[in-house]
Amino acid sequence: MVLVFAETQKGKLKKAAFEAVTYGYRTAQALGSECVALVIGAAEDAGQLGKYGASKVYQVEDPALEKFDSQTYTRAIAGAAKELDAKVLVLSHSTTGKSLLGRLAARLDAGSVPGVNAVPTTDGGFKVRKPVFSGKAIAEMEIKTDVKVLSLMGNAIQPEVVGDNVGVEALSVPVEAGRITVKDVERVEGTVPLPEAELVVSAGRGMKGPENWGIIEELAEVLGATTACSRPVADTGWRPHHEHVGQTGIAIRPNLYIAAGISGAIQHLAGVNNSKTIVVINKDPDAPFFKAADYGVVGDLFEVVPRLTEALKKFKAEN
Amino acid sequence: MKLLVCVSKTPDTTTKIKFTSDNSELDTNGVQYIMNPYDEWYALVRALELKEAQGGSVTILNVGPAENDTVIRKGLAIGADEAVRINADPQSSLNVAKQIAEYAKGEGFDIVFFGKETIDYNGSEVSAMVAELLDMPFISYASHMEMDGNNATIKRDIEGGVETLSVDTPFVISAAKGLAEQRIPNMRGIMMAKRKPLKVVPAATFDDPVATVSYELPPEKGQVKLIDPENMDELVRLLHEEAKVI
Numbered sequence: 001m002v003l004v005f006a007e008t009q010k011g012k013l014k015k016a017a018f019e020a021v022t023y024g025y026r027t028a029q030a031l032g033s034e035c036v037a038l039v040i041g042a043a044e045d046a047g048q049l050g051k052y053g054a055s056k057v058y059q060v061e062d063p064a065l066e067k068f069d070s071q072t073y074t075r076a077i078a079g080a081a082k083e084l085d086a087k088v089l090v091l092s093h094s095t096t097g098k099s100l101l102g103r104l105a106a107r108l109d110a111g112s113v114p115g116v117n118a119v120p121t122t123d124g125g126f127k128v129r130k131p132v133f134s135g136k137a138i139a140e141m142e143i144k145t146d147v148k149v150l151s152l153m154g155n156a157i158q159p160e161v162v163g164d165n166v167g168v169e170a171l172s173v174p175v176e177a178g179r180i181t182v183k184d185v186e187r188v189e190g191t192v193p194l195p196e197a198e199l200v201v202s203a204g205r206g207m208k209g210p211e212n213w214g215i216i217e218e219l220a221e222v223l224g225a226t227t228a229c230s231r232p233v234a235d236t237g238w239r240p241h242h243e244h245v246g247q248t249g250i251a252i253r254p255n256l257y258i259a260a261g262i263s264g265a266i267q268h269l270a271g272v273n274n275s276k277t278i279v280v281i282n283k284d285p286d287a288p289f290f291k292a293a294d295y296g297v298v299g300d301l302f303e304v305v306p307r308l309t310e311a312l313k314k315f316k317a318e319n
Numbered sequence: 320m321k322l323l324v325c326v327s328k329t330p331d332t333t334t335k336i337k338f339t340s341d342n343s344e345l346d347t348n349g350v351q352y353i354m355n356p357y358d359e360w361y362a363l364v365r366a367l368e369l370k371e372a373q374g375g376s377v378t379i380l381n382v383g384p385a386e387n388d389t390v391i392r393k394g395l396a397i398g399a400d401e402a403v404r405i406n407a408d409p410q411s412s413l414n415v416a417k418q419i420a421e422y423a424k425g426e427g428f429d430i431v432f433f434g435k436e437t438i439d440y441n442g443s444e445v446s447a448m449v450a451e452l453l454d455m456p457f458i459s460y461a462s463h464m465e466m467d468g469n470n471a472t473i474k475r476d477i478e479g480g481v482e483t484l485s486v487d488t489p490f491v492i493s494a495a496k497g498l499a500e501q502r503i504p505n506m507r508g509i510m511m512a513k514r515k516p517l518k519v520v521p522a523a524t525f526d527d528p529v530a531t532v533s534y535e536l537p538p539e540k541g542q543v544k545l546i547d548p549e550n551m552d553e554l555v556r557l558l559h560e561e562a563k564v565i
């Protein structure tokens with residue numbers, strides 16, 4: 001059986017949860033087995049996971065699981081995996097999933113591959129693929145243990161409806177309180193967090209200063225995109241650190257990445273080159289970023305970006 | 320405080336990645352190796368700051384073959400007191416983690432530091448594995464840490480935000496950007512590093528539950544399509560009709 005840990009936030013399933021269940025369902029099909037989902041804590045919409053291929057949804061609730069602690073969550077998920085005799089565990093490759101994957105692998109003495117982006121192949125061993133070297137290559141890895149733990153890269157597959165809502169069943173597993181006390185969680189409200197964003201508008205040092213970011217924010221707003229930036233921009237405090245993408249920042253793989261005034265250094269590309277479509281706006285025709293781009297606009301961003309915003313407004317009004 | 324920093328060796332960020340002719344291994348010809356930036360810049364430096372503030376010792380630990388000693392020496396030059404190399408060349412994260420846990424088990428470290436991920440494998444899993452094997456709390460992606468006695472207040476990066484938490488030692492932590500500022504080793508540090516102990520410990524035998532079968536390069540991007548900067552309607556049309564992303 002394939003067990004998917006479906007992440008929630010504020011009592012609702014995250015987009016990553018639907019992706020993970022779609023992935024779990026396809027993996028179960030490849031193995032000729034069944035896919036079930038697990039939610040921790042309250043999740044009003046948990047039954048919806050049935051639509052994406054979960055034949056059952058289990059729910060574990062315990063006061064010790066109200067705040068995230070990898071130790072308590074691991075006990076709960078490993079407990080459920082044992083209880084249900086799950087052979088493949090699927091997590092999301094989010095900060096939560098990444099904090100759990102290694103723990104679960106160690107606890108279950110299972111082989112693990114973090115950040116997979118394709119459904120396993122099962123002829124001649126259980127093999128998965130994942131990007132390595134910051135997206136500069138793809139590795140095929142074989143897991144040789146009976147129990148396997150995987151985390152699915154965000155935006156790697158589209159959620160797909162294959163069935164109907166299912167009932168949610170309470171599952172009781174032993175949980176112990178952990179030693180971490182979460183005191184505060186601050187989230188940027190209103191926008192989709194970068195790792196989950198499908199559309200991203202990003203800008204770099206070509207912006208000249210933080211006071212010029214209005215045109216980037218406006219473009220992002222019209223598009224419904226999340227904003228990002230290059231590292232020097234975050235380092236000099238022009239933009240908040242959580243917007244920094246690249247090798248040392250966040251790695252993202254949106255459907256659309258628009259980069260304005262970013263040169264496209266290798267360390268920047270490392271975090272964004274898995275984006276499906278890349279648009280580069282730069283006044284220097286020799287900027288290295290053009291080599292990694294699908295669409296390029298050679299021009300002054302202070303003219304091009306507002307023009308693009310206008311064109312998008314027109315498009316949105318017509319469609 | 321007794322502090323352990325686990326450090327790994329990775330190809331330099333600017334390395335051009337190529338593979339051996341059967342695509343089963345990285346072609347190491349001409350590859351420059353460095354200490355994994357997260358381990359060096361953030362984990363190690365924060366550990367050194369703690370030691371400087373409250374006393375104690377900083378040990379760096381690497382699981383790897385003898386050729387890793389150059390990278391390990393750099394950690395000593397930056398300021399670690401001693402180094403340990405577990406003499407093994409494991410092929411999987413779980414094996415590395417078991418080697419680390421096996422060593423750390425009896426040593427009574429107050430904090431075990433990791434980098435948030437290695438920049439070659441981008442796994443971000445060895446740290447969590449060690450935490451589980453040592454049955455300790457694990458704080459991943461820490462960007463800020465203050466100690467007060469044996470209690471730490473830590474900020475960690477989460478999706479679209481920051482979480483603040485409190486935990487008592489012992490614990491395992493993985494370092495993200497912001498935890499400390501990179502330090503460049505000076506001449507004196509480099510000289511002193513030569514006299515600091517680098518202990519080589521024999522490895523225990525564990526299985527590798529995962530194996531890399533082969534590598535491939537991502538499909539080449541086609542030629543970039545250049546759009547007239549005066550005609551953004553055309554770009555919008557292409558994004559809608561051709562790329563189908565809006």
Ligand SMILES: Cc1cc2nc3c(=O)[nH]c(=O)nc-3n(C[C@H](O)[C@H](O)[C@H](O)COP(=O)(O)OP(=O)(O)OC[C@H]3O[C@@H](n4cnc5c(N)ncnc54)[C@H](O)[C@@H]3O)c2cc1C
Nearest residue numbers: 204205206230231246247248249261262263265267283301
């Ligand atoms: C170990 C390491 C890790 C790193 N990690 C990261 C990382 O995670 N993320 C990251 O981004 N960087 C990272 N860097 C830094 C990286 O090497 C580059 O220095 C950085 O990405 C450059 O940022 P930039 O493109 O904004 O600035 P610049 O390189 O200064 O480029 C600015 C660009 O704007 C263009 N421009 C200027 N004015 C205009 C205008 N009016 N209209 C249009 N275009 C204009 C210029 O032609 C130029 O191409 C790392 C470096 C190292 C060594």
Ligand SMILES: Nc1ncnc2c1ncn2[C@@H]1O[C@H](COP(=O)(O)O)[C@@H](O)[C@H]1O
Nearest residue numbers: 325327382433434436437442443444445
């Ligand atoms: N061979 C190794 N020896 C010591 N520490 C390691 C080794 N490999 C990984 N680590 C540590 O584990 C962290 C995460 O590695 P990874 O799970 O491969 O991304 C690194 O940043 C290091 O701190």
